[in-house]
Amino acid sequence: xxxxxxxxxxxxxxxxxxxxxxxxxxxxxxxxxxxxxxxxxxxxxxxxxxxxxxxxxxxxxxxxxxxxxxxxxxxxxxxxxxxxxxxxxxxxxxxxx
Amino acid sequence: xxxxxxxxxxxxxxxxxxxxxxxxxxxxxxxxxxxxxxxxxxxxxxxxxxxxxxxxxxxxxxxxxxxxxxxxxxxxxxxxxxxxxxxxxxxxxxxxxxxxxxxxxxxxxxxxxxxxxxxxxxxxxxxxxxxxxxxxxxxxxxxxxxxxxxxxxxxxxxxxxxxxxxxxxxxxxxxxxxxxxxxxxxxxxxxxxxxxxxxxxxxxxxxxxxxxxxxxxxxxxxxxxxxxxxxxxxxxxxxxxxxxxxxxxxxxxxxxxxxxxxxxxxxxxxxxxxxxxxxxxxxxxxxxxxxxxxxxxxxxxxxxxxxxxxxxxxxxxxxxxxxxxxxxxxxxxxxxxxxxxxxxxxxxxxxxxxxxxxxxxxxxxxxxxxxxxxxxxxxxxxxxxxxxxxxxxxxxxxxxxxxxxxxxxxxxxxxxxxxxxxxxxxxxxxxxxxxxxxxxxxxxxxxxxxxxxxxxxxxxxxxxxxxxxxxxxxxxxxxxxxxxxxxxxxxxxxxxxxxxxxxxxxxxxxxxxxxxxxxxxxxxxxxxxxxxxxxxxxxxxxxxxxxxxxxxxxxxxxxxxxxxxxxxxxxxxxxxxxxxxxxxx
Ligand SMILES: Cc1cc2nc3c(=O)[nH]c(=O)nc-3n(C[C@H](O)[C@H](O)[C@H](O)COP(=O)(O)OP(=O)(O)OC[C@H]3O[C@@H](n4cnc5c(N)ncnc54)[C@H](O)[C@@H]3O)c2cc1C
Numbered sequence: 001x002x003x004x005x006x007x008x009x010x011x012x013x014x015x016x017x018x019x020x021x022x023x024x025x026x027x028x029x030x031x032x033x034x035x036x037x038x039x040x041x042x043x044x045x046x047x048x049x050x051x052x053x054x055x056x057x058x059x060x061x062x063x064x065x066x067x068x069x070x071x072x073x074x075x076x077x078x079x080x081x082x083x084x085x086x087x088x089x090x091x092x093x094x095x096x097x
Numbered sequence: 098x099x100x101x102x103x104x105x106x107x108x109x110x111x112x113x114x115x116x117x118x119x120x121x122x123x124x125x126x127x128x129x130x131x132x133x134x135x136x137x138x139x140x141x142x143x144x145x146x147x148x149x150x151x152x153x154x155x156x157x158x159x160x161x162x163x164x165x166x167x168x169x170x171x172x173x174x175x176x177x178x179x180x181x182x183x184x185x186x187x188x189x190x191x192x193x194x195x196x197x198x199x200x201x202x203x204x205x206x207x208x209x210x211x212x213x214x215x216x217x218x219x220x221x222x223x224x225x226x227x228x229x230x231x232x233x234x235x236x237x238x239x240x241x242x243x244x245x246x247x248x249x250x251x252x253x254x255x256x257x258x259x260x261x262x263x264x265x266x267x268x269x270x271x272x273x274x275x276x277x278x279x280x281x282x283x284x285x286x287x288x289x290x291x292x293x294x295x296x297x298x299x300x301x302x303x304x305x306x307x308x309x310x311x312x313x314x315x316x317x318x319x320x321x322x323x324x325x326x327x328x329x330x331x332x333x334x335x336x337x338x339x340x341x342x343x344x345x346x347x348x349x350x351x352x353x354x355x356x357x358x359x360x361x362x363x364x365x366x367x368x369x370x371x372x373x374x375x376x377x378x379x380x381x382x383x384x385x386x387x388x389x390x391x392x393x394x395x396x397x398x399x400x401x402x403x404x405x406x407x408x409x410x411x412x413x414x415x416x417x418x419x420x421x422x423x424x425x426x427x428x429x430x431x432x433x434x435x436x437x438x439x440x441x442x443x444x445x446x447x448x449x450x451x452x453x454x455x456x457x458x459x460x461x462x463x464x465x466x467x468x469x470x471x472x473x474x475x476x477x478x479x480x481x482x483x484x485x486x487x488x489x490x491x492x493x494x495x496x497x498x499x500x501x502x503x504x505x506x507x508x509x510x511x512x513x514x515x516x517x518x519x520x521x522x523x524x525x526x527x528x529x530x531x532x533x534x535x536x537x538x539x540x541x542x543x544x545x546x547x548x549x550x551x552x553x554x555x556x557x558x559x560x561x562x563x564x565x566x567x568x569x570x571x572x573x574x575x576x577x578x579x580x581x582x583x584x585x586x587x588x589x590x591x592x593x594x595x596x597x598x599x600x601x602x603x604x605x606x607x608x609x610x611x612x613x614x615x616x617x618x619x620x621x622x623x624x625x626x627x628x629x630x631x632x633x634x635x636x637x638x639x640x641x642x643x644x645x646x647x648x649x650x651x652x653x654x655x656x657x658x659x660x661x662x663x664x665x666x667x668x669x670x671x672x673x674x675x676x677x678x679x680x681x682x
Contacts, residue, residue: 008513008514010514012518012519015518018519019502019506023499026496061509
């Protein structure tokens, strides 16, 4: 799952500062305003990136896994049983720490 | 904050589950007897150098630290036992190192459970794991989990081994009077009120500080609306000793859940409930147990030991020093529990304050030294508040767009490492570096490595004439120096004379001479750098010298030791007038 030239390794010097800034951008905005602000942000950053191969890679990743996520956010019963997590729990218990 | 489940509720729930045989005995809170003190019979109010109000983790640490510095003190607490039920559980490496300095780290670590690894889940899936383990060659782990009541009990027992503290239970402070020459107190007891005076008062009376209210001091910041449920359960499960955090788990849709192990096979489960939850309804044991079974499986045998619902705030006093009154711990600042920065932060307040008080009361430093408490601990509190507020914002998104960013980050984190750095399930407590402190002398020489001036010292395995040990166990309480020699452990005669002069100053500096082997002769205490880690971690070419404060923070460091430079750093660390330095002997 190694993407072409898009850098998916940590690259932000202060990730928490950035994330806080991102939330602050939206403070007191209506949903419609937030959508527009996000769209503008994406366009600004895309232009800054410039490299079409990189942008295509990012566009592809952005579409991954959406169907699944929307199903569980909608409150539907999860498609997989909790047993999966319990199995993970049991498996990891052997590792110790 | 805590609305308690009544014991009867738990018993009823147990019956429903057909679990009448408890899997483990409940912790019995010790009761400490109220005793009438001589002060109560005195005609005039008795004066003490230091009075500490509140025997929570922070006030107890303050009393022990005073005792270790030979400072006679009185510790008052309104109750007669340790904290009720479940509160803090995660204690950080730095806290353990402070307790080592105070002579009680070992017992805490023995009883606590050590953990280093955390896992983060989103929905059905684990999205990543992290490991906080410090690199090898550290005396203490990144964290232990231990119930706060054990911590308090052990600290009370440690105090009993020291003579300097008078611990008075069921002594409630009801009035304070702050004066230029001291502080007056009125204390309510089962025998009625009495009055007391002190040179300095330490207010460690918790989040709802009576002293803060009595002085009319506002505590400002953010109050969060989300409610959280904590349940302590005993269970026979073979889960690893790790921190597990779920965002939007299938067993608790739309919310978050945290699972953590404590001593005695007790597990802490923390369920986010949202803003609209009804605390009384949520605390019903049937309901709590149903939640836990949904999470862990119908077959898992669980025994409920404690349930409470809490909300929290991130806020602080504008200043922590008010004349001769110092606020420490939750009385001074409060944070959300994500990040375990409450007690851990408060214990660092005390670590910072007590050596200063001891020097000022001994007449060895001016009262200006006490002002540095605010300069050093307010930025530390702000850092804790910032980090715990950010975690809270991530865990409990306040708007649709925050939630979208949160979920997008979590989705990406499973496959794309950059996003893991943005996931925030709690930024766990790290020690404060006193960057902007007026007491710290910045580097003039070139250093490429930690610990920088203002940072707490780092640990390393060493050996002394007495055997194997850890570097941090030899540092602190007084000023210490760390002088790094070449492999052979020898030093130039000039350096020997400087070390002797530092040892003989009015504020003596006890110098550790680190080398490849013990020479046995020469000044200073020889220690062997058994793994070469002191040299590596202190960026130490031979000749490097660190001056270290009584709280183990680096005061200054040089590539070449010069008496005058060390003395002026010491003068600065004591907040004595900048120009004055001691006469060269
Ligand atoms: C659910 C939860 C989880 C937490 N987890 C963690 C964690 O993992 N790690 C961490 O570091 N922190 C954690 N905390 C925070 C931690 O519990 C607090 O920061 C800590 O208890 C503060 O200690 P303190 O000594 O300042 O105050 P307190 O523990 O509140 O003690 C104050 C003391 O003062 C006494 N007192 C009050 N008024 C008076 C008066 N007028 N006269 C005399 N005595 C008085 C009280 O009886 C009490 O004993 C958690 C908190 C909660 C609620």
